[in-house]
Amino acid sequence: MAPVHPAGRFDAFRALADRRGACFACGAGQGLVLVRSEYPAALARMREAVGQAYACGHLGLSVHGTTTSVDIQVVDGAGSYVAGEETALIASLEGGRGCARPRPPYPTEHGLWDAPTVVNNAEPVSLSERFARPGCYEVELGTSVQRIVTELGGGLKDGAELVALQIGGPLGGFLAADSLDVLLSEAELSAWGAALGHAGLVAFDERVTPEEVLHHVWEFAAAESCGACSPCRVGSRRGLDMASAGTPPGQEWERLSRLLAEASLCAFGRRIPPAVHSLARAYGDRLAGWGP
Numbered sequence: 001m002a003p004v005h006p007a008g009r010f011d012a013f014r015a016l017a018d019r020r021g022a023c024f025a026c027g028a029g030q031g032l033v034l035v036r037s038e039y040p041a042a043l044a045r046m047r048e049a050v051g052q053a054y055a056c057g058h059l060g061l062s063v064h065g066t067t068t069s070v071d072i073q074v075v076d077g078a079g080s081y082v083a084g085e086e087t088a089l090i091a092s093l094e095g096g097r098g099c100a101r102p103r104p105p106y107p108t109e110h111g112l113w114d115a116p117t118v119v120n121n122a123e124p125v126s127l128s129e130r131f132a133r134p135g136c137y138e139v140e141l142g143t144s145v146q147r148i149v150t151e152l153g154g155g156l157k158d159g160a161e162l163v164a165l166q167i168g169g170p171l172g173g174f175l176a177a178d179s180l181d182v183l184l185s186e187a188e189l190s191a192w193g194a195a196l197g198h199a200g201l202v203a204f205d206e207r208v209t210p211e212e213v214l215h216h217v218w219e220f221a222a223a224e225s226c227g228a229c230s231p232c233r234v235g236s237r238r239g240l241d242m243a244s245a246g247t248p249p250g251q252e253w254e255r256l257s258r259l260l261a262e263a264s265l266c267a268f269g270r271r272i273p274p275a276v277h278s279l280a281r282a283y284g285d286r287l288a289g290w291g292p
């Protein structure tokens with residue numbers, strides 16, 4: 001069994017070292033760390049980590065006496081979920097709307113300012129406020145989800161009982177409380193219709209109804225769709241309308257799922273159907289009309 005990282009809590013300085021390592025590996029002299037402006041504490045910590053790295057000689061001209069120079073700048077990014085997608089992220093860094101664009105060309109050929117660019121998404125595991133010990137943690141890929149929930153998270157606050165666990169953000173996926181014996185890896189999670197995504201774990205107990213969770217997924221999809229392609233822009237609104245009206249599963253849901261999965265321009269739209277299906281599976285009969 002893979003161990004939980006001994007340091008446990010997420011460390012901005014170590015995360016920065018990984019970004020610096022990526023610069024060395026691909027011979028890049030310049031790096032940007034984008035942190036969303038809605039997270040001022042994270043921005044301050046990352047800026048402090050960059051300052052420390054320059055002071056220690058890990059960054060700047062002639063790193064530790066070598067001929068290598070690496071500069072890293074922290075950028076205060078405009079908030080939008082899809083701006084985490086690599087082409088949307090590059091567009092927003094260039095001052096444009098954070099919208100995805102078709103690939104190819106890939107950013108490794110034509111990226112930021114048309115230069116070859118490696119986009120490296122940092123994904124510490126973050127545990128939501130319903131956990132007894134919420135926060136950001138570093139764990140190795142392959143750690144059991146059950147261990148993360150019980151050993152790091154300490155279970156739920158006030159002894160509440162977990163009903164469903166959302167992994168990887170609103171469009172990641174859901175696991176039922178009795179299905180946590182899964183390893184935190186893309187392959188294992190995808191077998192359950194879930195995805196690693198940004199590695200956030202959100203715990204749901206009895207206080208939230210499955211219908212509210214379903215509505216929230218569609219509300220999030222409709223609000224955060226960047227609007228660049230009509231299957232996702234229109235489809236996410238249609239899904240929200242259907243969820244609001246309590247439309248039971250059937251042909252219309254299936255048509256909408258197919259459209260989103262097959263015709264969306266980026267992974268945002270394509271992830272909506274599997275997220276909804278995994279929610280239905282995790283809640284089973286509790287979600288009226290959606291049981292297996």
Ligand code: SF4
Binds near residue numbers: 225265267
């Ligand atoms: S799938 Fe959604 S988020 Fe992605 S490009 Fe289309 S509208 Fe934008």
